[in-house]
Amino acid sequence: MQYRWLSKAGKAIWINCRGSAIYDENHQIKYLVGCINEIGKKQIADNVSGLLGETSFKNLIIPIQDDMHRGFVLRLGIDNFKNINENYGLKYGDEILKQTGNCIKEHLLNHQKLYRIVSDEFIILDLFGDKRDAKNLYNCIRDSITAYVESINYEVYHTLSAGALCFEENPTASYTEIMKWTEFGLSKAKKDGKNMCYVFKTEDYRKFQRKSELIKCLHQAVDHDFVGFEVHFQPIVQVDKNRITSLEALLRFECDTFGKVTPYEFIPLLEESNLIIPVGKWVLEQSIQAVCSLKPFIPDLKVHVNISYVQVLKTPILKDILNIINRYDIEKNQLVVELTESGFIESDASFTNFCKNLKENNIQLALDDFGTGYSNFHYLYNLKPNCIKIDRGLMQNALSNDYENLLLKHMIDMSHSVGVKMCIEGVETEIELHKIMNMETDYIQGYYYSRPCSLDELKYKLENHLIIKEA
Numbered sequence: 001m002q003y004r005w006l007s008k009a010g011k012a013i014w015i016n017c018r019g020s021a022i023y024d025e026n027h028q029i030k031y032l033v034g035c036i037n038e039i040g041k042k043q044i045a046d047n048v049s050g051l052l053g054e055t056s057f058k059n060l061i062i063p064i065q066d067d068m069h070r071g072f073v074l075r076l077g078i079d080n081f082k083n084i085n086e087n088y089g090l091k092y093g094d095e096i097l098k099q100t101g102n103c104i105k106e107h108l109l110n111h112q113k114l115y116r117i118v119s120d121e122f123i124i125l126d127l128f129g130d131k132r133d134a135k136n137l138y139n140c141i142r143d144s145i146t147a148y149v150e151s152i153n154y155e156v157y158h159t160l161s162a163g164a165l166c167f168e169e170n171p172t173a174s175y176t177e178i179m180k181w182t183e184f185g186l187s188k189a190k191k192d193g194k195n196m197c198y199v200f201k202t203e204d205y206r207k208f209q210r211k212s213e214l215i216k217c218l219h220q221a222v223d224h225d226f227v228g229f230e231v232h233f234q235p236i237v238q239v240d241k242n243r244i245t246s247l248e249a250l251l252r253f254e255c256d257t258f259g260k261v262t263p264y265e266f267i268p269l270l271e272e273s274n275l276i277i278p279v280g281k282w283v284l285e286q287s288i289q290a291v292c293s294l295k296p297f298i299p300d301l302k303v304h305v306n307i308s309y310v311q312v313l314k315t316p317i318l319k320d321i322l323n324i325i326n327r328y329d330i331e332k333n334q335l336v337v338e339l340t341e342s343g344f345i346e347s348d349a350s351f352t353n354f355c356k357n358l359k360e361n362n363i364q365l366a367l368d369d370f371g372t373g374y375s376n377f378h379y380l381y382n383l384k385p386n387c388i389k390i391d392r393g394l395m396q397n398a399l400s401n402d403y404e405n406l407l408l409k410h411m412i413d414m415s416h417s418v419g420v421k422m423c424i425e426g427v428e429t430e431i432e433l434h435k436i437m438n439m440e441t442d443y444i445q446g447y448y449y450s451r452p453c454s455l456d457e458l459k460y461k462l463e464n465h466l467i468i469k470e471a
Contacts, residue, residue: 014039046116048094049101054117058175067171071127072134072164075182079159079194081120088156096158103144107137131199134164138197159195161186170200184208215273217255218266222278228255231286232452235467236423236445239437246302246336249287250452276308277315288328290455297462304336304366312354322361336364355383380418388415392426399435409439
């Protein structure tokens with residue numbers, strides 16, 4: 001047997017007890033012979049909840065040789081448990097752990113085993129049930145947690161999330177796979193909103209693995225002098241003069257593992273991993289270099305560079321911008337900083353201060369994806385951009401729907417009334433071009449003029465008059 005002794009001070013000491021019985025001639029136990037040893041620091045069960053720990057769970061799974069095709073593992077975690085410890089203390093946190101364990105235990109069947117693994121997480125093993133049983137069990141436990149919170153008059157409101165792994169759909173006897181898959185499932189439940197149960201799906205896990213591997217590739221690219229990254233440029237045409245006035249810098253990425261990766265996939269990962277900080281600085285420098293390189297073709301060329309909210313919040317981005325501009329000796333108004341509305345928090349003063357400082361340094365500001373958010377007109381007043389950009393989706397709606405068309409015209413008129421220029425993105429055909437020009441927009445960007453291309457390709461197009469060039 002393995003058990004614990006508690007001292008008067010409440011300190012737990014783990015004990016290993018081994019022995020055998022010696023019988024007399026009447027087969028009655030005469031002696032018990034054995035030894036009692038202190039195990040040491042290794043814990044078989046948790047001191048707070050009294051539940052068996054991860055070691056016991058591991059020792060149960062590892063001897064199983066064949067894949068389990070029936071049953072489930074339910075991994076549960078208290079949401080925002082760290083906040084409870086920080087606000088109410090560790091002792092109160094221990095009480096929450098104990099009561100959560102009690103709420104779980106009261107709904108377990110005889111064949112279901114409960115373990116407390118790390119921190120605020122528990123695992124239930126059931127070798128007979130199915131996905132429906134796992135969901136029902138979670139719902140019962142969640143109801144008990146709610147009842148407990150009500151019983152203490154909402155002194156602390158806490159919830160429980162879960163990741164369920166069903167062996168019928170994902171047969172395995174691997175302890176490592178069970179732990180990885182259930183950890184992913186619990187994390188997914190928390191990311192999806194908390195206080196819910198996510199059932200493990202192989203396709204979701206593969207997406208997670210791709211994301212993890214892609215972040216590794218991005219790290220390697222940054223570490224090796226940005227190999228695999230390339231900046232492409234797409235012309236922006238001034239309508240009234242029919243000439244290129246600026247370019248938008250667009251980041252591309254390619255690696256041996258995944259080939260070409262779309263910006264919609266890799267840019268959020270750059271932001272999530274903070275790699276957008278070194279990459280964004282590199283893009284800024286590449287863009288300014290392009291302006292200098294294209295000076296023989298278009299002397300007063302501007303370049304639009306997208307700046308991430310991560311750069312604004314976590315770096316002295318304005319200082320970086322000014323340093324690069326000074327290094328290459330271009331006019332400050334040749335840089336246009338593009339901010340995507342969906343990436344910014346309206347109430348954060350960092351953004352308004354950043355935009356104000358851009359203005360003070362004669363650096364222009366453009367708001368991208370204007371019209372896709374809920375507070376666009378407030379941004380016009382608060383950030384005072386030089387230009388706003390309408391994406392292809394909104395433009396197509398305006399060309400196919402009279403109501404949307406009228407709205408876009410009003411947006412253009414309103415922008416002009418406060419001295420803001422309008423750029424329509426995504427113009428691909430001559431028909432679209434003429435319709436948009438009739439709306440009196442200021443700038444047009446799209447495949448009709450040119451797809452995004454490398455600097456060398458853009459130079460070739462300009463040299464051979466394959467794209468509009470300065471008159």
